[in-house]
Amino acid sequence: MSQPSAICPNCGAPIRFRWSSAIQTTCEYCKSILVRHDVNLTKVGQVADLPPDISPIQIGTEGRYRDTAFQVVGRIIYSHAVGAWNEWHIVFSNGSSGWLSDAQAEYAVSFISAPESPLPPPDQIYRGFEYSQQGVRLSVTTLTEASYEGVEGELPFQFWDKTTCRFADLRSIDGRFATIDYTESPPLLFLGEFVDFDALRLVNLKEFEGWTA
Amino acid sequence: MNPAARKIVPKPKALNCPSCGSAIELRAMGAAATVVCSYCSTTLDATNPQLVILQKWQSQITVQPLIPLGSRGSLFGAVWEAIGFQQRGINVEGTNYFWREYVLFNPYKGFRYLSEYDNHWSFVTPLPSIPVPGANSAGRPTMAHGGVVYDHFQTAQAYTWFVIGEFPWQVKVGEVVTAADYVAPPRMLSSEATENEVTWSAGQYIDGNDIWAAFQLPGAAPPAIGAYSIQPSPVVSAPGRPWKLFFLFAALLFGMMILFATKARQETVLNETFTFQPAATGEKSLVTKSFDLKGDSANLQVEVNGELENAWAFIGMALINEQTGQAYDFGRQISYYHGVDGGESWTEDDRSDSTILPSIPGGRYYLRIEPETEAAAGSTLRAASPIRYSVKLVRDVPFYFRYILGVFLLFLPLPFMGRKGSNFEQLRWMESDYGAPPNVAVSLSDDSSGEDDDE
Numbered sequence: 001m002s003q004p005s006a007i008c009p010n011c012g013a014p015i016r017f018r019w020s021s022a023i024q025t026t027c028e029y030c031k032s033i034l035v036r037h038d039v040n041l042t043k044v045g046q047v048a049d050l051p052p053d054i055s056p057i058q059i060g061t062e063g064r065y066r067d068t069a070f071q072v073v074g075r076i077i078y079s080h081a082v083g084a085w086n087e088w089h090i091v092f093s094n095g096s097s098g099w100l101s102d103a104q105a106e107y108a109v110s111f112i113s114a115p116e117s118p119l120p121p122p123d124q125i126y127r128g129f130e131y132s133q134q135g136v137r138l139s140v141t142t143l144t145e146a147s148y149e150g151v152e153g154e155l156p157f158q159f160w161d162k163t164t165c166r167f168a169d170l171r172s173i174d175g176r177f178a179t180i181d182y183t184e185s186p187p188l189l190f191l192g193e194f195v196d197f198d199a200l201r202l203v204n205l206k207e208f209e210g211w212t213a
Numbered sequence: 214m215n216p217a218a219r220k221i222v223p224k225p226k227a228l229n230c231p232s233c234g235s236a237i238e239l240r241a242m243g244a245a246a247t248v249v250c251s252y253c254s255t256t257l258d259a260t261n262p263q264l265v266i267l268q269k270w271q272s273q274i275t276v277q278p279l280i281p282l283g284s285r286g287s288l289f290g291a292v293w294e295a296i297g298f299q300q301r302g303i304n305v306e307g308t309n310y311f312w313r314e315y316v317l318f319n320p321y322k323g324f325r326y327l328s329e330y331d332n333h334w335s336f337v338t339p340l341p342s343i344p345v346p347g348a349n350s351a352g353r354p355t356m357a358h359g360g361v362v363y364d365h366f367q368t369a370q371a372y373t374w375f376v377i378g379e380f381p382w383q384v385k386v387g388e389v390v391t392a393a394d395y396v397a398p399p400r401m402l403s404s405e406a407t408e409n410e411v412t413w414s415a416g417q418y419i420d421g422n423d424i425w426a427a428f429q430l431p432g433a434a435p436p437a438i439g440a441y442s443i444q445p446s447p448v449v450s451a452p453g454r455p456w457k458l459f460f461l462f463a464a465l466l467f468g469m470m471i472l473f474a475t476k477a478r479q480e481t482v483l484n485e486t487f488t489f490q491p492a493a494t495g496e497k498s499l500v501t502k503s504f505d506l507k508g509d510s511a512n513l514q515v516e517v518n519g520e521l522e523n524a525w526a527f528i529g530m531a532l533i534n535e536q537t538g539q540a541y542d543f544g545r546q547i548s549y550y551h552g553v554d555g556g557e558s559w560t561e562d563d564r565s566d567s568t569i570l571p572s573i574p575g576g577r578y579y580l581r582i583e584p585e586t587e588a589a590a591g592s593t594l595r596a597a598s599p600i601r602y603s604v605k606l607v608r609d610v611p612f613y614f615r616y617i618l619g620v621f622l623l624f625l626p627l628p629f630m631g632r633k634g635s636n637f638e639q640l641r642w643m644e645s646d647y648g649a650p651p652n653v654a655v656s657l658s659d660d661s662s663g664e665d666d667d668e
Contacts, residue, residue, distance in 0.1 A: 105324065144409045194342070
C-alpha cells in the first residue's frame with residue numbers, strides 16, 4: 001500500500017493516502033472534500049458535522065475477510081426514514097477494494113459486481129423480487145429510500161453531492177447479500193455476504209465508555 | 214498506532230424530553246432510531262440531536278418492564294443492555310393476546326431481543342439469511358433453515374400497544390406488521406413484514422430463571438403459564454427416550470445394588486442349634502449368649518432351620534438390646550409334611566425360613582427364643598418328639614428386594630409417557646392458527662392465512 005502525499009488545496013495540511021487508487025478523500029483538518037485529478041487535489045465541497053457515531057468501526061480499523069487482511073480507509077453514511085447505516089470502504093492487502101456495511105451492527109462485506117442480467121428500474125423493483133447472480137438466488141427483503149448523510153476518508157469514486165435514491169437489499173437462503181444501488185444509471189450491483197463481527201477479527205476499533213469489545 | 218483508535222466514545226449525555234422536560238438517557242450510542250420517554254411516553258426521533266417528537270402519547274395502557282431499562286446481563290456469550298421495551302398484541306376472534314419485547318444492545322454485536330409471553334421467554338437474533346418455504350406431509354406450510362424444518366404456527370397482524378426506551382427502528386404505538394411464526398421447539402423462526410420490508414429472526418426458548426440470573430433481577434422469574442409455542446415438551450415426547458431413561462436408571466439401580474452388595478459386611482454374629490422338647494413342662498423360652506452388632510444402623514438377617522417330621526413349629530423371637538432394653542419382637546414358622554396320597558408321594562417342605570430386620574442400631578444384644586408347636590397346645594404323640602432347630606443371625610446382608618421394587622416403579626409410568634407428550638403437543642398447538650399439531654391437515658379460513666409470502 002503506497003502512501004502518496006499531497007497538500008490540501010484549502011488549508012495546506014498534508015494529505016496522506018492509505019490507498020493509491022483513491023479518487024476522493026477528506027482533509028482531516030479542515031474537512032474539505034478533495035477530488036484527485038492526476039496529482040492535484042481539487043476541493044469540491046465541505047463535510048458537514050457527521051451525525052452521531054453509530055458504528056464501532058472507524059477509519060484505520062483493520063481486520064480479515066476470508067484470510068485476507070484489510071484496512072478501513074473511508075466511508076459513506078446513508079440515512080433513511082427509520083435510521084442510518086455506514087458503508088465502510090475497505091482496502092485489502094492485495095490492493096483490491098470492497099465495502100463493509102454496518103447497518104445497526106449487522107455486518108456484510110460486498111464487492112461491486114457486473115450484473116449478469118439487466119437490473120430492474122427503480123420503479124419496477126418490489127419486495128420479494130428475485131434475482132440471480134453468480135449462481136446465487138437472491139430475494140429483495142428491503143427497499144429503502146436513502147439519502148447521503150456524509151463522507152469521510154478515501155473513496156474509489158467521487159461521491160459528495162448525491163440526492164435521495166432507492167436501495168434494494170437482497171438476501172439468499174445461505175447468508176449471501178446484495179445491494180442494488182440506484183444512485184447511478186444504470187444501477188450498480190454489489191454482491192457479498194453477511195459476516196459475523198467476531199469472525200472479522202477487527203482491531204483499532206472505537207472504544208465505547210463502559211463497554212469492552 | 215492509529216491516534217484515532219484511542220478515541221473513546223463517551224457515554225451519551227442526558228438529553229431532555231422536548232415534551233415533558235424529563236431527562237432521557239440515550240444508551241445505544243446513536244444506533245437507535247427511536248427513543249420513547251419513560252416519563253411521558255412521547256416517541257422521539259433518536260437520530261436527530263434535537264429529539265424531534267414523532268408521536269405524543271395517547272395513554273391507553275401502561276406496562277412495567279420486568280427487566281428495568283439500563284440493566285445489563287450476559288446471555289449467549291455477550292453482555293447486553295436492555296434499552297427498549299414494547300408490548301405488542303394480536304387479535305384473534307375478538308380476544309387480544311399480548312406479548313412483550315425487550316431490545317438488547319451491545320455496541321459491537323448489535324441488537325438482540327427478548328420476547329416474553331405468559332412468562333415464557335425466548336432470545337431472538339436477527340437472521341441475515343432467508344428460510345426456504347415448503348409444506349409438510351399434511352400439506353401445512355413449513356420453513357426450512359439451517360437443516361431444521363419449522364412448522365407454521367401463526368400469522369397475524371401484530372399491533373404495537375406500548376413502547377418505552379430505544380429502538381433500532383422507528384417504532385410507534387399503533388404500528389401494525391404482519392407477523393408469522395414457524396416453530397421447531399425449542400426454536401422459532403419469525404418474520405415481520407411491511408410493504409417494503411421483510412425481516413426474519415431466530416428465537417430460542419430460554420428459562421426465565423436464566424434471565425433473572427443473567428440480569429441479576431430480584432426474586433425469582435414468575436412461573437410460566439400454559440404451553441408455549443416453542444416450549445420444550447416437559448414430558449419426553451421423542452419415541453424411545455423414556456425407555457432410554459428407564460434403562461439408564463435401571464442400570465444405576467443395578468450399579469447401586471452391586472456396590473451395596475460388595476460393601477455389605479455379611480458377618481455371622483450368632484449360629485446356634487437348640488433342641489425343643491414339646492413334651493417337657495416348665496419354662497420353654499431361652500436366651501442366647503450376648504453378641505455385638507457392630508457399626509451404625511444396619512439390617513440383620515435371621516435364618517431358622519428345623520428338623521421336623523410332619524409337624525410345624527413357630528419360633529417366637531425377641532432381639533433385645535442389653536444396654537437400652539429395646540426389644541424387637543418377631544417370629545418364624547417352619548414346617549415339614551410328607552406322605553403318600555392315592556399312590557403318589559408328596560412333600561411340603563418349609564423347614565427353613567428367614568427374614569431381615571431393617572435398621573438395627575449397633576450395640577450389644579441377645580436373643581430370647583420361645584418355640585411353640587401343636588404339641589404344646591394339645592398333645593399328639595408324634596409331635597412330642599423333640600425338635601432340633603438352629604438360629605443364625607447375619608449382620609448387614611445385601612437386600613435385593615428394594616432394587617426389584619425400584620425397577621418396577623421406574624417401569625410404571627412408561628406406558629403413559631408417550632400419551633402425555635402428545636397431550637402437551639395438543640395444548641401447544643391449540644393456540645396456533647390450526648388448533649391441532651402439524652401432522653393434522655387443517656384448512657385455514659381465508660382471513661387468517663398469511664402464507665402467501667409475497668405478492
